[in-house]
Amino acid sequence: MRNKISRLTFTTGETGELFATEETFYESRFKMWFAVRTNFLNREQLEKILAYIELTGFGADASTGRGSLRFISIEEDYKFPESENSNAFMSISNFIPTDYDLSQAENLWYSIFTKYPKVGDYFALVDPFKKPLVFMKAGSVFKVRSVKEFYGCIVSNVHSNPEIVQFAYAFPLKVRVEV
Known part of the structure; x- marks a missing residue:
């Protein structure tokens, strides 16, 4: 259960502003990957961005402690399987x-x-x-x-x-x- 917070007063609002949200929790060993395609960031810059995300969290509820991530490795020049004869x-x-x-x-x-x-x-x-x-x-x-x-x-x-x-x-x- 969550309570609506006024962005102006930073307090809870009127009565009846309690609402439910559904959450999914993963094991701490849960691994996932993501891809970045860029021509303007080098590895050092990308590592700094990922370090910032580790500190601040990722996603809509990062400010409440959700979205905690730890980046393990960066694999450069990964080639996705693609058709050579694509249309x-x-x-x-x-x-x-x-x-x-x-x-x-x-x-x-x-x-x-x-x-x-x-x-x-x-x-x-x-x-x-x-x-x-x-x-x-x-x-x-x-x-x-x-x-x-x-x-x-x-x-x-x-x-x-x-x-x-x-x-x-x-x-x-x-x-x-x-x-």
């Missing part, structure tokens, strides 16, 4: 395609969902909410004329602060589909 891509991340991405697609297989993104840290003290956005779910497949290295976009005008944007790029894997 499509499958995104392993949620993303928002551009109009151009959609115009180049011959066939699409996808699911969508509405994301209600927020900002964190000191930005949340003024206005924690971004505008709702419709994303394509990870696992979406686009059959395209030619496969590119990236799809999706950075979405601007999502917050009252014009400098805040939403990352909405795909992490595409080259695949072959027969229709």
Whole structure:
């Protein structure tokens, strides 16, 4: 059970603002991996970012002690298994395609969902909410004329602060589909 906290007074609100949330707990030995594709961060910079995430936590409830992670290793130049004769891509991340991405697609297989993104840290003290956005779910497949290295976009005008944007790029894997 949780209680709603006023961001203005930092106290609990009126009566009846108690609510339930569902939580999942993993064993401390639980391992997971994630991928980073970048042309502008070197290994030392990435290690500093990961050290910061270890200290502060990751995710929506990091400020309450959730999202505690310990990074074990970084494997550079990992090659995902991809089709050498690709005619499509499958995104392993949620993303928002551009109009151009959609115009180049011959066939699409996808699911969508509405994301209600927020900002964190000191930005949340003024206005924690971004505008709702419709994303394509990870696992979406686009059959395209030619496969590119990236799809999706950075979405601007999502917050009252014009400098805040939403990352909405795909992490595409080259695949072959027969229709």
